[in-house]
Amino acid sequence: MLIVDLVQSIVDGLLFGATYALIGIGFTLVFGVMHKINMAYAAASVGAAYAALRLIALIGGPAWASLLIAAAAGGVFGLIIYWLCFRFIPLSNPLATLMSTVGMFLLAEEIIVHTTDGMPQNYPVVVRGILDMGEFMIRGDLVFVFVCALLAMVVLLYLLYRTKLGIATRAVSQQPVAAQLVGIRLNHINALTFIVTGMLGGFAGALIGSAVGLLSPLLVIPLTIKGLIVTVIGGLGSIPGAIIAGLLVGMAENVFQYFRGVTERDIYVMLLLFVFLVFRPGGIFSNTVKRD
Amino acid sequence: MLDVQDIVTAYGKIEALKGVSLAAAEGRITCLLGPNGAGKTTLMYSIAGVLKPRRGAIRLGGVDITGQSPSAIVARGLALVPENRLVFPQMTVAENLEAGAYQRRDAAEVAVDIERMYARFPRLKERRTQLAGTLSGGEQQMLAVARALMSRPRILLMDEPSLGLAPLIVEEIFRIVGELNKDGVTIFLVEQNVHMALKVAHHFYLMEQGRVTFSGEPGKLAEDEVIQRAYLGTSRQASSHKTG
Numbered sequence: 001m002l003i004v005d006l007v008q009s010i011v012d013g014l015l016f017g018a019t020y021a022l023i024g025i026g027f028t029l030v031f032g033v034m035h036k037i038n039m040a041y042a043a044a045s046v047g048a049a050y051a052a053l054r055l056i057a058l059i060g061g062p063a064w065a066s067l068l069i070a071a072a073a074g075g076v077f078g079l080i081i082y083w084l085c086f087r088f089i090p091l092s093n094p095l096a097t098l099m100s101t102v103g104m105f106l107l108a109e110e111i112i113v114h115t116t117d118g119m120p121q122n123y124p125v126v127v128r129g130i131l132d133m134g135e136f137m138i139r140g141d142l143v144f145v146f147v148c149a150l151l152a153m154v155v156l157l158y159l160l161y162r163t164k165l166g167i168a169t170r171a172v173s174q175q176p177v178a179a180q181l182v183g184i185r186l187n188h189i190n191a192l193t194f195i196v197t198g199m200l201g202g203f204a205g206a207l208i209g210s211a212v213g214l215l216s217p218l219l220v221i222p223l224t225i226k227g228l229i230v231t232v233i234g235g236l237g238s239i240p241g242a243i244i245a246g247l248l249v250g251m252a253e254n255v256f257q258y259f260r261g262v263t264e265r266d267i268y269v270m271l272l273l274f275v276f277l278v279f280r281p282g283g284i285f286s287n288t289v290k291r292d
Numbered sequence: 293m294l295d296v297q298d299i300v301t302a303y304g305k306i307e308a309l310k311g312v313s314l315a316a317a318e319g320r321i322t323c324l325l326g327p328n329g330a331g332k333t334t335l336m337y338s339i340a341g342v343l344k345p346r347r348g349a350i351r352l353g354g355v356d357i358t359g360q361s362p363s364a365i366v367a368r369g370l371a372l373v374p375e376n377r378l379v380f381p382q383m384t385v386a387e388n389l390e391a392g393a394y395q396r397r398d399a400a401e402v403a404v405d406i407e408r409m410y411a412r413f414p415r416l417k418e419r420r421t422q423l424a425g426t427l428s429g430g431e432q433q434m435l436a437v438a439r440a441l442m443s444r445p446r447i448l449l450m451d452e453p454s455l456g457l458a459p460l461i462v463e464e465i466f467r468i469v470g471e472l473n474k475d476g477v478t479i480f481l482v483e484q485n486v487h488m489a490l491k492v493a494h495h496f497y498l499m500e501q502g503r504v505t506f507s508g509e510p511g512k513l514a515e516d517e518v519i520q521r522a523y524l525g526t527s528r529q530a531s532s533h534k535t536g
């Protein structure tokens with residue numbers, strides 16, 4: 001049944017797309033605050049998932065603990081990236097932090113490859129089982145991934161829109177000079193942004209691991225590219241945009257895979273990016289009214 | 293209260309301030325006038341810590357604050373209403389005010405102060421849930437002033453608050469400046485509106501091309517001459533008035 005299979009891939013894609021949304025939010029939030037791209041972001045996120053894997057193997061613990069450990073490790077990695085790649089690098093040169101984070105990307109990938117001999121590793125699966133809905137089915141692991149990602153987004157939005165630090169973060173991204181004038185320290189907010197996005201990334205990395213069932217260094221480049229695509233489609237700096245774009249890319253990827261197979265699907269995801277770059281370079285929500 | 297001694301601030305190789313000295317006395321309104329490009333905004337940002345002076349000293353209440361971070365300077369009781377207002381456009385009016393109180397830890401008192409701002413600026417109360425970027429220019433100026441006041445400054449710096457506003461709104465702004473001053477806030481004001489500035493100021497300075505070229509009380513210099521020098525910067529022949 002073509003229709004049933006198509007609906008099946010759309011639903012699966014939407015559910016898995018929530019992880020892309022998290023990665024996209026990470027890119028977009030750093031961009032919003034610092035107007036810089038952190039190229040090492042997805043690599044650090046996968047690295048954090050690996051760190052959780054290692055720690056669980058070492059000290060044991062339930063599968064779900066890997067999510068929390070990955071989030072914590074992601075926060076630490078985020079802070080390290082901020083200190084090594086941003087804190088003391090001249091921000092006025094647009095290429096400087098791009099190069100430093102590309103360097104960090106390569107370093108993170110090398111570390112992963114060397115500590116795992118480049119072999120894929122099994123990742124603890126938190127939720128198994130399939131909900132049979134007659135004609136089609138819902139994968140329990142994907143629903144779990146989706147719900148967890150949604151929860152992480154709710155927590156993030158709460159932090160951003162309901163707390164003092166959230167107000168400060170938005171202030172820095174909207175008007176950094178005025179933010180300084182009300183006494184906000186830019187360095188603190190920048191570091192905090194790297195920690196929080198790092199935690200989101202680590203969490204997303206672990207979710208991806210648990211849904212796919214394994215981690216591989218081969219995840220790093222596609223995740224980086226998809227995160228960047230989500231950021232562009234969603235509009236640089238837009239969190240709602242990143243969420244919608246993440247789901248969209250997840251869905252599109254699965255639909256393309258359904259029609260053209262796994263080897264070709266990323267070509268079409270790239271084409272989707274070009275379509276957006278040509279017709280809506282500012283992203284999904286680019287026509288919002290602004291006035292100053 | 294504020295004492296600026298011979299400061300030099302440069303953008304790259306170009307010195308925008310070439311040794312500026314002036315003072316704003318406690319409890320008074322001090323005005324700084326000068327033509328476009330004189331360096332008034334550069335001076336304001338240098339005092340507030342956003343720009344770092346190459347030379348010279350800035351003292352606030354007797355304490356040397358030269359080169360300190362903006363957040364340290366806010367903590368010492370100085371707030372700047374920046375040129376062009378610079379409200380946080382995608383935040384509501386209420387959130388802008390909360391941001392103004394960023395360094396304060398007394399949440400209950402902050403809430404009281406926000407209500408005080410609404411009493412002083414009723415238009416802001418009507419628009420408390422509106423995004424600041426959608427306010428009119430006058431409303432944004434009110435918001436920028438209210439936001440600065442939320443840190444409870446002892447001295448308030450204002451950089452051209454009347455810029456681009458209708459005469460009625462300008463009157464309103466100056467009325468508020470007078471009120472704030474009566475409440476004990478020291479005011480240091482940059483203005484292009486010479487007439488209004490001379491009306492409220494206790495003391496004023498003229499600045500041209502990075503230097504202070506006149507210092508005195510309103511009335512010491514005829515208003516037309518101030519206007520001429522403030523707008524056109526044609527004072528080389530009148531430099532006998534020059535003070536430190």
Ligand SMILES: Nc1ncnc2c1ncn2[C@@H]1O[C@H](COP(=O)(O)OP(=O)(O)OP(=O)(O)O)[C@@H](O)[C@H]1O
Nearest residue numbers: 303306308326327328329330331332333334335375
């Ligand atoms: N970011 C900058 N980079 C380089 N030069 C600058 C910068 N900002 C200001 N300048 C220069 O410094 C000088 C003083 O500028 P400033 O903005 O302080 O003048 P102003 O007195 O505030 O003028 P206005 O009345 O137009 O606001 C000008 O010559 C200006 O071109």
Ligand SMILES: [Mg+2]
Nearest residue numbers: 332333334375
């Ligand atoms: Mg100016």
